[in-house]
Amino acid sequence: MRALTALYYRQKPDLASAAFLVVAFLTGTAGALQVPTLSLFLSGEVGVRPILVGTFYTVSAIIGILISQWLAHHSDKGINRRMLIVWCCLLGMLGCVLFAFDRHYLLLITVGVVLGSFGGTGNPQVFALAREHADHSGREAVMFNSIMRAQISLAWVIGPPLAFALAIGYGFPVMYLGAAAAFLGCALIVWKVLPDLPARKHHPAAHHARVSWWRDPQVRLLFIGCTLMWTCNSMYLITMPLYVTRDLGLPERTVGILMGTAAALEIPAMLIAGYYTRRFGKRSMMRFATAAGVLFYICMTLISNEYAMIAMQLLNAIFIGIIAGIGMLYFQDVMPGQIGMATTLFATSTRTGSIIAGAIAGAVAELWGYHAVFYVAVVSVCTALFCCFRMKDV
Known part of the structure; x- marks a missing residue:
């Protein structure tokens, strides 16, 4: 751990790098509240019924993909990435305001989801700008990315308990207005502090990648593997709050404790992974993380004790903490x-x-219950673990 800390401090901090950490924390907080x-x-x-809850997640994801891919295509063609992030944060803020005061399902699943998708797209653009900043300033990209991801985990330590405290104590409008304030603060910092980097030079592989990235077996395998990992995590996030409160009869605060514990443990997992990735490689770290995920979800089928579930969050933290940081860098290296x-x-x-x-969580919960x-x-x-063993190291 001392070697990890020394590696970080050898890279002299600057205002822009500090601002990236604050922005990562604020975008993480906005998500952790919602x-x-x-x-x-x-x-x-x-x-609404469970099937419509699942439908909301599905529609939100589809619209998010369409918006994020459209913005990503234009962001790599030389537009101002910093101002793109500002506008995404402002639209995300408007989405939070809508959720705070409206209770019409159709309006939330259309206008609300579109505004929220722009807000969510700001996060990958922040990490893209951070990678460019690291390359431009000579910082070590893996460690810098890991420290940024740790800020999001820190936000998830604070966010879930705070979200439930605000929702239970003051109501959902106050909770969503808190998320709106996080988006607004993020927009102001990006606008005032983050750097305008020089225009990106054309890379010889860039045009080919735009046309046929999906034909590259490594990119395709990586995408499938990561998709399956996030499928597990999303099913957990959708199902666990309802499973814990309705099937197990535990208080709502337990949900916040479980999510906060996992996020707290993700921070050292990310930082340690960022250090050891240089020694063992990205592929080995992803295999290790996914194996931890296998153990975690097997335990979820077998254990219902509150304290045991809290202890199991160590496996969940290793799984998500490593994948969230290393997976992103893996994509950047192969593209x-x-x-x-x-x-x-x-x-x-x-x-x-x-x-x-x-689609799966809503349908399975409707037919066989949340535990299934x-x-x-x-x-x-x-x-996903099988996909990791088929990947080549980069």
Whole structure:
């Protein structure tokens, strides 16, 4: 751990790098306030059935993919990435305001989802700009990315308990207005502090990648593997709050504790992974993380004790913490010359996983109950582990 800390401090901090960390924390906070309570918000406040909760996640993911891919395509063609992030944050803020005061399902699943998708797209663009900043300033990209990802995990330590405290104590409008404030703060910092980098030079592989990235077996295998991993995580986020509160009869605060514990443990997992990736390689770290995911979801099918579930979050933290950081860099390395598209493609794997998870979680929960969803997650994460063993190292 001392070697890891020394590696970080050898890279002299600067105002722009510090601002990237704050922006990552704020975008993470905006998401951490909304995601943990969304299924409870839809089922309780809006009053829809489980199948419509799953449909909401699926529609949200589809629209998110379309918007993020469209923006990613243009972001790699030389437009001002910094101002693109500002506008995404402002639209995300408007989406939070809509969720704060409206309870019409059709309006939320259309206008609300579109505004929220722009807000969510700002996050991969922040990481793309951060990678360009690291390359431009000579910082070590893997460690810098890991520290940024740790800020998001830190936000998820604070966010879920705070989200439930605000929703239970003051109501969902206050909670969503808190997320709107995070988006607004993010927009101001990006506008005032983050750098305008020089125009990106054309990479010889960039045009080919735009046309046929999906024909590259390594990119395709990486995308499938990451999609399956995020499918598991999305099924967990959709199902776990309802499973814990309705099937197990535990208090709602337990949901926040579980999510906060996982996020807290993700921070050292990310930082340690960022250090050891240089020694063992990205592929080995992803295999290790996915194996931890297999153990976690097997345990979810077997264990219902509150304290055991909290202890199991160590496996969940290793799984998500490593994949969230190393997976993004893996995409950037196998898609040279298209940092924006590669980073967004990684985010697209998250949203594609949400599409699959929304359809599966809603249908399985409707037919067999919330616990049955975790059996599907075991199959999904085992398939992802198979994909990891087929990948080549980069």
